[in-house]
Amino acid sequence: MRHLSKIGLHAVMLIGVLITIFPFVWVALMGTHTRGDIYSSPPPFYVGNNLLQNYAELLDIMPFWTVLFNSLYISVMGTIAAVLFCSMCAFGFYAYNFKGKNLIFGIMIASMMVPPVLMLIPSFLTLKYLGILDTHFALWFPGAASAFGIFLIRQYMGNSITRDLLDAAKVDGASDFRIYWSIVLPLIKPALATLAIVIFIGLWNNFLAPLIILSSPDKFVLTLALRSVQSIANSPWGAIMLGTFLSMVPLLLAFMFFSRQMMDGLTAGAVKG
Amino acid sequence: MQTSSEEKLPRKLEKPGRASRIRALRKSLVPWFFISPFLILFLVFNAFPLGFSIFLSFQEWNPVAGLNSMKFVGFKNYLSAVDDPWLWKSIYNTVWLAFAANIPQHLIAIPIAYLLVASLKGTVRHLYTATMFVPFITSTVAVSLIFFTIYSANTGILNQWLLALSTMPFIGGLFSWVPDVMPIRWLGKSDLLKPAIAFVVVWKYTGFNIVIYSAGFLTISKDLYDAAKVDGCNAWQQFWYVALPMIRPFIFFAVTLSIIGSLQLFEEPYVLTSGNSGGVGQAGLTASYYLYLVGWEWLEMGQAAAISWILFLFIAVVTSVHFYFNGRKGLEGNQ
Numbered sequence: 118m119r120h121l122s123k124i125g126l127h128a129v130m131l132i133g134v135l136i137t138i139f140p141f142v143w144v145a146l147m148g149t150h151t152r153g154d155i156y157s158s159p160p161p162f163y164v165g166n167n168l169l170q171n172y173a174e175l176l177d178i179m180p181f182w183t184v185l186f187n188s189l190y191i192s193v194m195g196t197i198a199a200v201l202f203c204s205m206c207a208f209g210f211y212a213y214n215f216k217g218k219n220l221i222f223g224i225m226i227a228s229m230m231v232p233p234v235l236m237l238i239p240s241f242l243t244l245k246y247l248g249i250l251d252t253h254f255a256l257w258f259p260g261a262a263s264a265f266g267i268f269l270i271r272q273y274m275g276n277s278i279t280r281d282l283l284d285a286a287k288v289d290g291a292s293d294f295r296i297y298w299s300i301v302l303p304l305i306k307p308a309l310a311t312l313a314i315v316i317f318i319g320l321w322n323n324f325l326a327p328l329i330i331l332s333s334p335d336k337f338v339l340t341l342a343l344r345s346v347q348s349i350a351n352s353p354w355g356a357i358m359l360g361t362f363l364s365m366v367p368l369l370l371a372f373m374f375f376s377r378q379m380m381d382g383l384t385a386g387a388v389k390g
Numbered sequence: 391m392q393t394s395s396e397e398k399l400p401r402k403l404e405k406p407g408r409a410s411r412i413r414a415l416r417k418s419l420v421p422w423f424f425i426s427p428f429l430i431l432f433l434v435f436n437a438f439p440l441g442f443s444i445f446l447s448f449q450e451w452n453p454v455a456g457l458n459s460m461k462f463v464g465f466k467n468y469l470s471a472v473d474d475p476w477l478w479k480s481i482y483n484t485v486w487l488a489f490a491a492n493i494p495q496h497l498i499a500i501p502i503a504y505l506l507v508a509s510l511k512g513t514v515r516h517l518y519t520a521t522m523f524v525p526f527i528t529s530t531v532a533v534s535l536i537f538f539t540i541y542s543a544n545t546g547i548l549n550q551w552l553l554a555l556s557t558m559p560f561i562g563g564l565f566s567w568v569p570d571v572m573p574i575r576w577l578g579k580s581d582l583l584k585p586a587i588a589f590v591v592v593w594k595y596t597g598f599n600i601v602i603y604s605a606g607f608l609t610i611s612k613d614l615y616d617a618a619k620v621d622g623c624n625a626w627q628q629f630w631y632v633a634l635p636m637i638r639p640f641i642f643f644a645v646t647l648s649i650i651g652s653l654q655l656f657e658e659p660y661v662l663t664s665g666n667s668g669g670v671g672q673a674g675l676t677a678s679y680y681l682y683l684v685g686w687e688w689l690e691m692g693q694a695a696a697i698s699w700i701l702f703l704f705i706a707v708v709t710s711v712h713f714y715f716n717g718r719k720g721l722e723g724n725q
Binding site (some may be wrong): 138140141144157159201206209210213231236239241242259262264267318322340347348361365369376379380 | 418420421422423424425427428429430431432434435436438439440442443446502505506509510516518519520521522523524525526527528529530531532533535536537538539540542544545546547550554593597598601602605650653654656657660661664665666677678681682685686691694695698699701702705
């Protein structure tokens with residue numbers, strides 16, 4: 118009886134796992150087949166021999182490596198900026214008392230309630246007015262001091278840094294910036310890692326913002342480039358699936374090694390946001 | 391920068407000279423320096439745009455024609471937005487998808503999380519959880535493209551499987567209807583499109599919910615189950631009367647996240663309909679998708695701004711209703 122329920126349990130879990138990983142396996146397999154093979158009957162459940170041809174075709178329909186580099190550039194820049202800006206602001210809110218602090222903090226919290234969809238049109242027009250449409254800067258910079266990130270780090274500071282420590286550093290003659298840089302930052306590393314994970318994944322997978330901001334194909338990011346080849350006539354699906362698979366590989370690899378940190382980060386990020 | 395120990399000296403000893411005034415000024419500016427990234431980015435990219443969008447919603451404006459073509463039109467944008475049947479269709483679709491995508495997610499995630507926490511541990515549990523979490527970290531566009539080929543009508547793998555099932559012994563009878571309706575156009579029929587979209591959403595977010603619910607079940611101490619066992623609770627009763635009430639705050643939280651997310655659903659329907667005006671019969675036109683069409687395909691920025699505010703109102707109402715009916719119960723679950 119005990120064995121039976123154990124088997125049943127694993128069966129349930131394995132079904133869940135199979136449903137989850139099937140699309141990943143399928144996309145990897147399709148990347149090695151021709152368009153004709155993919156849509157043949159029965160479906161080809163084996164590694165095909167068209168990988169190189171697909172790769173050549175992929176480079177034909179989009180500047181794949183440029184686009185991949187664009188995605189990487191935006192994600193890295195955005196992550197660095199967010200970690201720096203959010204920790205600075207969180208430190209400002211945590212370590213000092215100044216006039217208007219509570220009001221600004223309150224506005225910041227309230228701004229988290231505004232649904233992004235409301236900001237779509239106005240942000241677009243602002244970027245247009247500033248003349249930074251169709252730039253990568255417009256994708257990683259405006260959101261770098263997000264209310265969510267500041268709040269996340271501010272909460273962490275409250276639990277990990279005592280005011281006595283800040284006072285002691287002050288008495289020892291450390292400058293404000295030095296307190297922030299050499300004392301506070303090393304102590305909040307876990308929160309910074311959480312923020313970095315959330316921001317990086319968010320930027321890497323971002324689609325709506327690039328869709329409305331970018332217009333030149335050589336500035337496209339992966340999501341946008343892949344979507345844009347979806348509707349060309351006689352889409353070379355083998356090549357598109359290869360590109361789709363390659364676009365997922367970096368995060369999948371990272372997840373294999375850092376699954377615990379990424380899961381903790383993404384759920385903690387959601388819990389606190 | 392400054393010698394802070396000096397500040398501890400009684401004020402009277404300091405001469406109110408120029409140097410100390412500058413020092414005081416600099417000291418009062420330090421916090422503003424630290425929060426300046428937020429202030430600047432917030433003002434430029436949030437506060438100003440938000441105000442501008444209120445202004446814009448009363449204007450008629452095609453952005454291609456430049457700023458001078460703006461014309462004050464009063465409430466016309468709001469009136470014609472409310473008049474457009476596509477707006478109501480898109481709101482209907484959004485609500486439909488919110489239910490169809492969210493309810494299965496949580497009904498699957500809660501029992502799976504419970505089983506994971508109650509009967510497995512260590513690496514095995516982590517392997518299962520992590521694998522089911524993977525869809526959450528992959529890009530929605532990539533996922534939707536994969537499902538776009540899986541759903542393909544003529545020879546997509548889903549249809550081929552259904553065909554194969556219909557020829558299998560024993561269960562074949564259950565699927566005997568399949569050959570008659572082939573090819574099933576999952577994305578090309580208005581009544582199949584929404585379920586097809588909902589499935590992708592369920593597939594992508596169930597793992598995330600499993601992780602949240604696992605965290606919830608892990609907060610329940612073993613003593614509670616032991617006490618329940620002493621009182622004669624069987625396994626089902628332990629789940630239903632002990633575990634489930636304890637994770638109420640987690641359910642409330644996860645459902646809130648799902649609601650907020652699904653009211654803004656855009657990428658799945660956009661990619662699955664090839665970005666083609668919401669798919670056949672606009673069955674896949676969600677609210678955000680509609681907003682995108684008005685603003686960027688039809689280039690009616692004023693109208694799109696008005697629609698944004700209507701959607702904002704809609705999201706605010708739905709979220710408040712959810713908080714009103716479930717908030718107190720959800721948040722007080724542990725007491």
